[in-house]
Amino acid sequence: MSPPPSQPTSRWPVRPLTDDDWDEFVALDSHAFGSTMPEEAITADRALHRGARSIGVHDGTTLAGIATAYSYDISVPGGSSPAAAITWVGVLPTHRRQGVLRALMTSQLRSVHEAGREPLAILWASEPQIYGRFGYGLATRGLSMTVPRDPRALLTTVVSDPSLRLRLVDAADWKITAGVYDAVASVRPGMPARDELWWGQAVQDIPGMREGRSELRCVVAEDDGGVRAYARYRTKQSFDDGFGSGVVSVREVMGVDPAALASLYRYLFDLDLMGSTELWHRPVDDPLMSWLQNTRRAKPILGDALYVRLVDLDRALRGRSYATAVDAVLEVSDEICPWNAGRWRLTGGPDGSTCERTEDPADIALAVVDLGAVYLGGTTLTELALAGRVEERQPGSVAAAATAFAHSPAPWCPAVF
Numbered sequence: 001m002s003p004p005p006s007q008p009t010s011r012w013p014v015r016p017l018t019d020d021d022w023d024e025f026v027a028l029d030s031h032a033f034g035s036t037m038p039e040e041a042i043t044a045d046r047a048l049h050r051g052a053r054s055i056g057v058h059d060g061t062t063l064a065g066i067a068t069a070y071s072y073d074i075s076v077p078g079g080s081s082p083a084a085a086i087t088w089v090g091v092l093p094t095h096r097r098q099g100v101l102r103a104l105m106t107s108q109l110r111s112v113h114e115a116g117r118e119p120l121a122i123l124w125a126s127e128p129q130i131y132g133r134f135g136y137g138l139a140t141r142g143l144s145m146t147v148p149r150d151p152r153a154l155l156t157t158v159v160s161d162p163s164l165r166l167r168l169v170d171a172a173d174w175k176i177t178a179g180v181y182d183a184v185a186s187v188r189p190g191m192p193a194r195d196e197l198w199w200g201q202a203v204q205d206i207p208g209m210r211e212g213r214s215e216l217r218c219v220v221a222e223d224d225g226g227v228r229a230y231a232r233y234r235t236k237q238s239f240d241d242g243f244g245s246g247v248v249s250v251r252e253v254m255g256v257d258p259a260a261l262a263s264l265y266r267y268l269f270d271l272d273l274m275g276s277t278e279l280w281h282r283p284v285d286d287p288l289m290s291w292l293q294n295t296r297r298a299k300p301i302l303g304d305a306l307y308v309r310l311v312d313l314d315r316a317l318r319g320r321s322y323a324t325a326v327d328a329v330l331e332v333s334d335e336i337c338p339w340n341a342g343r344w345r346l347t348g349g350p351d352g353s354t355c356e357r358t359e360d361p362a363d364i365a366l367a368v369v370d371l372g373a374v375y376l377g378g379t380t381l382t383e384l385a386l387a388g389r390v391e392e393r394q395p396g397s398v399a400a401a402a403t404a405f406a407h408s409p410a411p412w413c414p415a416v417f
């Protein structure tokens with residue numbers, strides 16, 4: 001086993017950063033991402049950052065690379081799991097492709113492992129090709145589309161409920177929408193739990209980041225029993241040959257039942273003076289795809305979303321339920337977290353599971369990146385086997401395990417962190 005990069009033998013020693021490093025930390029991020037954040041955004045992020053674990057690599061006295069881990073709970077099949085949410089990853093342009101990220105990633109995963117709290121690490125990638133080598137597998141996808149305000153594209157006659165009323169509320173009032181979010185998270189894996197701090201980020205509305213669009217708005221669909229759906233969105237007005245051709249940009253739309261969700265889609269697709277509605281990263285099984293008259297007119301694009309890394313494989317696999325009974329020996333390779341490598345017997349079903357080391361022959365051989373990909377139940381073992389990434393050693397074992405790992409509804413992560 002090679003020593004962790006925080007050892008003196010590493011070319012890039014990694015050390016923890018504190019709030020005192022904040023200014024240099026933000027400056028590095030700005031160089032790495034090629035943009036300067038507005039002051040208000042920096043202030044808001046600093047509050048989140050105070051509770052996080054940040055690390056850095058120095059070249060002499062110059063901070064050359066950074067990475068942060070927030071503590072999240074995310075919904076997983078059958079419940080929820082602590083997860084280290086990885087973010088603020090950047091390397092100075094002068095130091096790229098010299099192994100700084102590798103030093104940061106290796107050290108960070110080892111720290112999460114040693115702390116023993118989070119069996120998972122999760123992240124959104126600025127570019128999909130970066131993180132597979134560190135064991136992060138693509139676990140959720142999303143559909144982005146632009147729905148034209150055109151009767152040929154709009155909703156078919158879908159479920160409706162005359163008891164529903166629509167009401168505009170203060171967009172910053174997250175408490176009114178928290179119940180809907182939690183209800184959706186209870187059935188969809190991949191959703192981070194939101195406390196007051198994270199809700200603050202979800203409803204953040206920084207004028208310097210509006211890019212000509214309106215302030216953030218919020219509409220709820222409710223009945224006498226309470227709020228059943230909500231949407232946060234902005235609008236950008238424009239006229240084309242005298243016709244309103246503005247754009248509605250939806251930040252988040254969620255509903256606990258079809259009628260409530262459909263009522264908000266109808267609202268978002270039919271605002272006066274608007275010409276189209278942009279939706280970003282909807283669930284791949286969003287009912288909208290059944291409701292649109294003509295899905296082609298919305299030009300949906302499938303994008304990669306949340307990447308999952310099993311930091312402690314046995315705890316992670318025990319931490320979720322399985323759709324059907326499973327009894328399989330997995331032979332796992334993991335160079336970055338060698339404590340995961342080897343053969344594991346996973347036994348379980350809908351009500352719980354065990355995962356123990358074994359010397360028995362393997363049914364399935366795969367890399368930890370692929371186990372991360374299937375963990376939330378979206379990406380299937382079958383598709384990875386078809387891609388030649390998963391090796392079936394015992395005939396029928398991949399199909400059986402794929403059914404057990406799958407989850408419906410599909411996993412979804414509604415927000416970037």
Ligand SMILES: CC(C)(COP(=O)(O)OP(=O)(O)OC[C@H]1O[C@@H](n2cnc3c(N)ncnc32)[C@H](O)[C@@H]1OP(=O)(O)O)[C@@H](O)C(=O)NCCC(=O)NCCS
Pocket residue numbers: 032033089090091092095096097098099100101102103124125126127129130133
């Ligand atoms: C992406 C970034 C963090 C990589 O840092 P780095 O220090 O150059 O990465 P390393 O030198 O440690 O590279 C490790 C490996 O990843 C590969 N790699 C790193 N970034 C890559 C990229 N953007 N595309 C393709 N491969 C990449 C390297 O080639 C290397 O491959 P190897 O292990 O086969 O040798 C850095 O380029 C950066 O800050 N980019 C802009 C900000 C950003 O995208 N951050 C990530 C936010 S999610």
